[in-house]
Amino acid sequence: MEFLEFRQPGADQAARTQTDSVLRAYVEAQRARASRRFLWRAVPIIMLLLLAVQRADGFASRQSVAALVVLAAAVAANAAVGEWRAARKLHALVRSSAPS
Numbered sequence: 001m002e003f004l005e006f007r008q009p010g011a012d013q014a015a016r017t018q019t020d021s022v023l024r025a026y027v028e029a030q031r032a033r034a035s036r037r038f039l040w041r042a043v044p045i046i047m048l049l050l051l052a053v054q055r056a057d058g059f060a061s062r063q064s065v066a067a068l069v070v071l072a073a074a075v076a077a078n079a080a081v082g083e084w085r086a087a088r089k090l091h092a093l094v095r096s097s098a099p100s
Contacts, residue, residue: 018023018097025090032086047072 047068056061 014089020092022090022093022097024088025093029083029086031092032079032083039079040076043075045070 050068051060051065054064
């Protein structure tokens with residue numbers, strides 16, 4: 001868990017709330033990005049290890065290999081969508097809080 005504290009002397013409640021929302025969205029976007037990067041590196045390695053175990057045990061069939069590939073692709077795609085949504089939310093908040 002991360003705690004960040006920022007003081008805005010003289011700022012009204014609306015400005016503090018907007019800043020808080022933007023900073024929270026930024027942290028969420030960075031967390032989603034780190035998660036996606038980790039999963040995109042870890043999932044193929046785990047998939048290869050599972051395939052090696054299946055092959056060693058004699059359970060490697062086309063269906064099991066296809067299932068592992070589909071599962072790995074689904075995990076990677078879910079991580080990418082999560083990062084995209086977090087970045088989209090951050091950009092929307094930054095655009096709405098930018099001075100005109």
